[in-house]
Amino acid sequence: xxxxxxxxxxxxxxxxxxxxxxxxxxxxxxxxxxxxxxxxxxxxxxxxxxxxxxxxxxxxxxxxxxxxxxxxxxxxxxxxxxxxxxxxxxxxxxxxxxxxxxxxxxxxxxxxxxxxxxxxxxxxxxxxxxxxxxxxxxxxxxxxxxxxxxxxxxxxxxxxxxxxxxxxxxxxxxxxxxxxxxxxxxxxxxxxxxxxxxxxxxxxxxxxxxxxxxxxxxxxxxxxxxxxxxxxxxxxxxxxxxxxxxxxxxxxxxxxxxxxxxxxxxxxxxxxxxxxxxxxxxxxxxxxxxxxxxxxxxxxxxxxxxxxxxxxxxxxxxxxxxxxxxxxxxxxxxxxxxxxxxxxxxxxxxxxxxxxxxxxxxxxxxxxxxxxxxxxxxxxxxxxxxxxxxxxxxxxxxxxxxxxxxxxxxxxxxxxxxxxxxxxxxxxxxxxx
Amino acid sequence: xxxxxxxxxxxxxxxxxxxxxxxxxxxxxxxxxxxxxxxxxxxxxxxxxxxxxxxxxxxxxxxxxxxxxxxxxxxxxxxxxxxxxxxxx
Numbered sequence: 369x370x371x372x373x374x375x376x377x378x379x380x381x382x383x384x385x386x387x388x389x390x391x392x393x394x395x396x397x398x399x400x401x402x403x404x405x406x407x408x409x410x411x412x413x414x415x416x417x418x419x420x421x422x423x424x425x426x427x428x429x430x431x432x433x434x435x436x437x438x439x440x441x442x443x444x445x446x447x448x449x450x451x452x453x454x455x456x457x458x459x460x461x462x463x464x465x466x467x468x469x470x471x472x473x474x475x476x477x478x479x480x481x482x483x484x485x486x487x488x489x490x491x492x493x494x495x496x497x498x499x500x501x502x503x504x505x506x507x508x509x510x511x512x513x514x515x516x517x518x519x520x521x522x523x524x525x526x527x528x529x530x531x532x533x534x535x536x537x538x539x540x541x542x543x544x545x546x547x548x549x550x551x552x553x554x555x556x557x558x559x560x561x562x563x564x565x566x567x568x569x570x571x572x573x574x575x576x577x578x579x580x581x582x583x584x585x586x587x588x589x590x591x592x593x594x595x596x597x598x599x600x601x602x603x604x605x606x607x608x609x610x611x612x613x614x615x616x617x618x619x620x621x622x623x624x625x626x627x628x629x630x631x632x633x634x635x636x637x638x639x640x641x642x643x644x645x646x647x648x649x650x651x652x653x654x655x656x657x658x659x660x661x662x663x664x665x666x667x668x669x670x671x672x673x674x675x676x677x678x679x680x681x682x683x684x685x686x687x688x689x690x691x692x693x694x695x696x697x698x699x700x701x702x703x704x705x706x707x708x709x710x711x712x713x714x715x716x717x718x719x720x721x722x723x724x725x726x727x728x729x730x731x732x733x734x735x736x737x738x739x740x741x742x743x744x745x746x747x748x749x750x751x752x753x754x755x756x757x758x759x760x761x762x763x764x765x766x767x768x769x770x771x772x773x774x775x776x777x778x779x780x781x782x783x784x785x786x787x788x789x790x791x792x793x794x795x796x797x798x799x800x801x
Numbered sequence: 802x803x804x805x806x807x808x809x810x811x812x813x814x815x816x817x818x819x820x821x822x823x824x825x826x827x828x829x830x831x832x833x834x835x836x837x838x839x840x841x842x843x844x845x846x847x848x849x850x851x852x853x854x855x856x857x858x859x860x861x862x863x864x865x866x867x868x869x870x871x872x873x874x875x876x877x878x879x880x881x882x883x884x885x886x887x888x889x890x
Contacts, residue, residue, distance in 0.1 A: 675817070
């Protein structure tokens, strides 16, 4: 048992709460400072989800993953900034101000786990926990030039993760290199009875670059289609060429369901959000309702004051998509499109071991570039949402830069085959050294 | 297309307060997003039902719950171990 003095200066607004002295125990992560996204519950440490509606909320319990990182000896040194409730691709919708990208402070770090990515990329911490509903680990990992893993749905317990879109989201590791991502993943993966969607698949793997030889890597044309910056596409194509040089076999393929994946994702996540976020009403947690007016009026007043525009927009979109007369047009069709994505993956994974493409269609946006036009921001998620819709694992690993800004190579695997995409990422990373 | 009054109605259903000064902005963004969602009209119904997932059940065993003190600490007002909510009527 010991404690860590955490005196790093936060010039990027990466943290909402910093614990300057954090206790730790013994174990595989003994004394390692770990940052935790502020949507993951930490007993005794304020957990805001980047929202005013939870400002001052101190959870009475630890999330399952927090129990695990503490039991592994890590020191929880703070809670990281994020888009409010994870709703964003830039970390600009945080009620606590935007995080900046340590690579270029005029740029966003990506989102919604932008604080975790910036904390790692700046060297404040070696590893961090993020969450990924539609790309929120992989996007900031790509934009900040670090490694981020979105695990298989269910492989990491969501107990203590404040819910936004339950059927899509999960917790995962972010770090400066593949080995550290693997180390943190080995600590947090495994079953938990308190999450009904948890699966019993612990992770005990040690990354190896040996398995790249003969690995069949599928490259869907749609990952290089409309909206993907040609310079980013070229960089990622070159990275896939490097994997071929290491002995992988590249298989050109197609994923037609991608055409509807983004719409299916946004209908699904806003619908789930409209239900999940009903609980933030100022009664049980966060700032209290001050109004003496009646129930609905008091809630409306409170939520207008304490929830940001993007959160209110998504709650309303979801309420609309689920309303009588529109359910068949939006939600039912979205579930059909979601099934098609899963089937496309199943078809491709019968022939290839891993699917590769860019993580993001562009490099990091300038601060403020997308805030006035939500749809243009949503469109940036097109390459990350398919993995969430299908529940399959995906990793983003840095693959060079375009105009000085990092580009991420995304490797997607079969359900519960994190080991294989981590090995492929490890081989790529090793070859770049 | 949704109108400003549609958006105002949805805001009431969702208990989301919305100001008159915000209506035009929200309505414009709503319509741009809904127009994009119209893509889903092209998705063909397969007739397959369900999500492809199965329910996993467990026995309903009594287990310890969170400590009452810690839970009530975050609530605005409490009384005799209960949380006070705004008046309903």
